[in-house]
Amino acid sequence: MKQMFRLPFFLLPAILMCMFYMKCANPVDDPPLQWETKTQVPVSNKSFFLREEFDNLFDWDSMSVADPRPDEKDTLDTLVFSIERFTTNLFETSQEALKNNRIKKVLGPLAIVNSPPFTLSSPVPSNPGQISIPFTAKLDSIYNVTFYDTATNILAVTISNTSTATLTNIIISTSTLGSDTITNIPPGSTANAELHVRGKSTGHTFSITLSASKTAGAGVVSLRMSVTNLTASSIKAIDHLLQFKREYNSSYELTDTVAIDYIDLADGFFFYEFSNSTDIPFMASREHYHMWIAPFCKGKGIDSVKNLSGVSHLDSLESYYGKLKNNGITVQPNTSLEMAQSNLSSTRLFTFWDPVLKKTVTKVRYIIETMPPHGDTVTLQATDSVSFLIRATHFKFEELVGTVMEPYVRSGDTQKVFLDVPWNRSSLDSLRGRFLLQRVSGEITADPQLSDSLSYIDSMKVNFVIYSPESLAVKDSASSTFTHVCNDSIFKRSIDITNVTNIFPDTICIVSKMIIPSGTKMRIRNDLSSSDPDGSKYIGRMRIRLDNKYFLNSDLDWIVKDTVIMDLGSGTFEVPDVLRFIKKLDDAKAWFNALIANQTNLNMYLHALLAPRSKMDELDSIDANRFTFLLNNPDSARASGFIHFLGTEGIYIPKRDSTYANEVFWDTPALDSIVSSDSCKWRWQLRFVPGSRDALRDVDYLKINSSLRVSGINNMDSLLIW
Numbered sequence: 075m076k077q078m079f080r081l082p083f084f085l086l087p088a089i090l091m092c093m094f095y096m097k098c099a100n101p102v103d104d105p106p107l108q109w110e111t112k113t114q115v116p117v118s119n120k121s122f123f124l125r126e127e128f129d130n131l132f133d134w135d136s137m138s139v140a141d142p143r144p145d146e147k148d149t150l151d152t153l154v155f156s157i158e159r160f161t162t163n164l165f166e167t168s169q170e171a172l173k174n175n176r177i178k179k180v181l182g183p184l185a186i187v188n189s190p191p192f193t194l195s196s197p198v199p200s201n202p203g204q205i206s207i208p209f210t211a212k213l214d215s216i217y218n219v220t221f222y223d224t225a226t227n228i229l230a231v232t233i234s235n236t237s238t239a240t241l242t243n244i245i246i247s248t249s250t251l252g253s254d255t256i257t258n259i260p261p262g263s264t265a266n267a268e269l270h271v272r273g274k275s276t277g278h279t280f281s282i283t284l285s286a287s288k289t290a291g292a293g294v295v296s297l298r299m300s301v302t303n304l305t306a307s308s309i310k311a312i313d314h315l316l317q318f319k320r321e322y323n324s325s326y327e328l329t330d331t332v333a334i335d336y337i338d339l340a341d342g343f344f345f346y347e348f349s350n351s352t353d354i355p356f357m358a359s360r361e362h363y364h365m366w367i368a369p370f371c372k373g374k375g376i377d378s379v380k381n382l383s384g385v386s387h388l389d390s391l392e393s394y395y396g397k398l399k400n401n402g403i404t405v406q407p408n409t410s411l412e413m414a415q416s417n418l419s420s421t422r423l424f425t426f427w428d429p430v431l432k433k434t435v436t437k438v439r440y441i442i443e444t445m446p447p448h449g450d451t452v453t454l455q456a457t458d459s460v461s462f463l464i465r466a467t468h469f470k471f472e473e474l475v476g477t478v479m480e481p482y483v484r485s486g487d488t489q490k491v492f493l494d495v496p497w498n499r500s501s502l503d504s505l506r507g508r509f510l511l512q513r514v515s516g517e518i519t520a521d522p523q524l525s526d527s528l529s530y531i532d533s534m535k536v537n538f539v540i541y542s543p544e545s546l547a548v549k550d551s552a553s554s555t556f557t558h559v560c561n562d563s564i565f566k567r568s569i570d571i572t573n574v575t576n577i578f579p580d581t582i583c584i585v586s587k588m589i590i591p592s593g594t595k596m597r598i599r600n601d602l603s604s605s606d607p608d609g610s611k612y613i614g615r616m617r618i619r620l621d622n623k624y625f626l627n628s629d630l631d632w633i634v635k636d637t638v639i640m641d642l643g644s645g646t647f648e649v650p651d652v653l654r655f656i657k658k659l660d661d662a663k664a665w666f667n668a669l670i671a672n673q674t675n676l677n678m679y680l681h682a683l684l685a686p687r688s689k690m691d692e693l694d695s696i697d698a699n700r701f702t703f704l705l706n707n708p709d710s711a712r713a714s715g716f717i718h719f720l721g722t723e724g725i726y727i728p729k730r731d732s733t734y735a736n737e738v739f740w741d742t743p744a745l746d747s748i749v750s751s752d753s754c755k756w757r758w759q760l761r762f763v764p765g766s767r768d769a770l771r772d773v774d775y776l777k778i779n780s781s782l783r784v785s786g787i788n789n790m791d792s793l794l795i796w
Contacts, residue, residue: 121775152769157626163486168615178461183222183305191300200292215312222305223273231267235259237293244286307456314447325435333427334434334476339418342469349410352458356442359402363437364424367393371422482590489584500698501640502578508636514575517625520565525601530560535589542579631769642758659786666738668780675768677729679761684719686751
């Protein structure tokens with residue numbers, strides 16, 4: 075067992091005097107004489123102030139007992155037992171590598187353009203009666219068409235009656251495109267019929283018939299119509315009839331949780347792919363919104379989309395980086411074409427927060443246009459599609475600034491703090507449930523270390539949970555908010571850990587959880603290098619290291635509910651050679667008397683077993699239960715070769731404001747055991763007596779009046795000096 079305590083301060087004078095009391099000699103040599111020696115030596119008559127004496131008890135640099143407010147000279151200050159420890163928590167926030175984003179768009183209704191109107195005419199007979207006039211209509215440059223299924227697809231037919239007859243009950247009918255009825259058309263008048271062609275098909279020609287009743291009169295009737303602006307779901311026609319432009323917007327997701335104002339890009343490329351799944355070529359272009367040259371933005375102080383409202387047209391021409399430098403690229407039928415934005419280093423990308431997706435996105439507009447007509451016959455379907463892909467490669471950001479939109483939670487590693495308290499497991503078990511400390515606090519000094527001096531987080535809450543691995547049900551916790559976390563910021567907080575401490579663990583676990591609340595502004599400077607193992611997994615990372623200094627401070631203020639046994643460890647001392655003359659005394663005896671007046675919260679017995687050199691290892695090796703048994707059973711201890719150094723009753727320190735007289739008797743075998751060995755070992759045990767709550771104050775003291783009384787029979791051998 076290692077030495078845990080120094081020798082208790084109030085016994086030291088007595089034991090030293092015991093070892094060095096004066097020997098007596100008789101100068102008469104003849105005849106040999108024997109004589110009795112009795113000596114009583116005062117040992118101590120002073121007050122031991124515990125605040126001043128505690129330095130004699132502990133050897134550890136990280137452990138101390140201190141007056142928490144020494145400068146205030148408050149005589150009621152409670153002394154504090156303090157253990158200093160250091161831990162480090164590492165929190166990490168990373169932005170994952172960007173995923174590919176593909177959007178697919180169908181062409182939708184195909185508007186027919188540039189189709190000229192055409193007129194069909196026929197004479198009418200002069201006699202009154204029923205007429206039926208057939209026409210053959212030819213759709214210019216259209217070979218077949220199926221009109222889109224929409225209510226707006228109406229083919230208007232204008233009927234002109236240039237005869238002298240009145241036409242009534244007019245019916246316009248077709249074989250495939252439907253029919254319509256008009257009540258009457260007077261001479262020299264026109265009327266409109268509507269053919270609802272939605273979902274109907276026709277070829278290059280179709281038949282149309284006008285039926286009517288007429289009065290007497292001759293002349294001409296004509297039909298005029300055009301398919302321009304009608305929409306088709308499928309069509310085969312000359313390319314000049316199918317000229318259109320489509321625009322599509324894509325939101326490219328960058329990250330969740332944080333609404334990013336801007337990202338300064340370190341390097342990488344955006345690749346844009348156009349896939350044309352139709353039978354006609356397209357001219358394709360794209361615009362990546364709000365991608366600007368970073369030095370321009372920094373020089374102008376532009377750090378959000380809102381600030382862009384003040385840029386000029388010239389600024390856009392010189393510093394806007396989101397458009398293609400040419401007018402577009404040709405994407406042939408049923409092919410894909412990819413192009414890359416040039417290197418993105420020194421580019422600032424302004425982004426948007428999508429409240430529906432709850433993600434930060436960057437937006438890209440894609441544009442496709444039909445090529446100028448060449449007289450080719452083309453076939454298109456409304457279900458034909460085009461698709462657009464954006465992907466990022468070697469993409470890393472330099473910094474980003476944004477606002478946390480959803481609470482961001484990261485847990486640090488569990489820190490295990492070993493409490494190097496001067497008690498073994500048996501003593502800790504004895505304390506539990508019997509010896510109750512009244513207030514123990516963990517004073518935490520947190521020193522954040524960010525990877526870059528420009529990084530900061532405006533608000534960060536840290537939850538500390540402290541528990542013992544051996545008793546998970548007992549926990550102490552506290553939350554603390556740190557504001558404007560950056561390098562060189564220091565945060566000091568306190569957490570009450572009385573509950574955990576009173577189970578007296580030898581190790582406590584400290585779990586830290588970092589929470590960045592919504593609404594927090596932050597700047598993340600990337601600390602991810604290209605050689606990092608996670609280089610391909612993330613586009614950026616920021617690490618926050620919290621260097622924590624813990625002072626586990628316990629007020630020396632307690633309640634003792636039941637007897638507490640504490641093994642205080644062992645120590646050795648050398649026996650001076652000069653003391654070997656004691657072996658020459660006959661019937662040597664010694665008494666140590668101590669009158670102890672207590673003005674402290676100590677109320678206890680102190681016991682000790684002593685072993686000569688031959689029994690040192692055995693004294694150390696016996697377990698706590700055996701040690702207690704030997705203290706309680708003097709005969710067994712003596713049979714094992716040990717001595718009750720403080721007597722069978724021990725030294726008693728009475729309760730506060732009382733006095734107790736102690737007497738310790740050492741007989742001849744006990745003294746012989748000490749002086750027969752060149753060194754001895756003693757092992758100490760303290761037993762707290764039950765008592766009500768009391769605190770150890772900075773003015774508390776023990777007053778000890780003690781003396782040592784020695785008697786024995788001298789003989790002539792005792793005069794020899796070794």
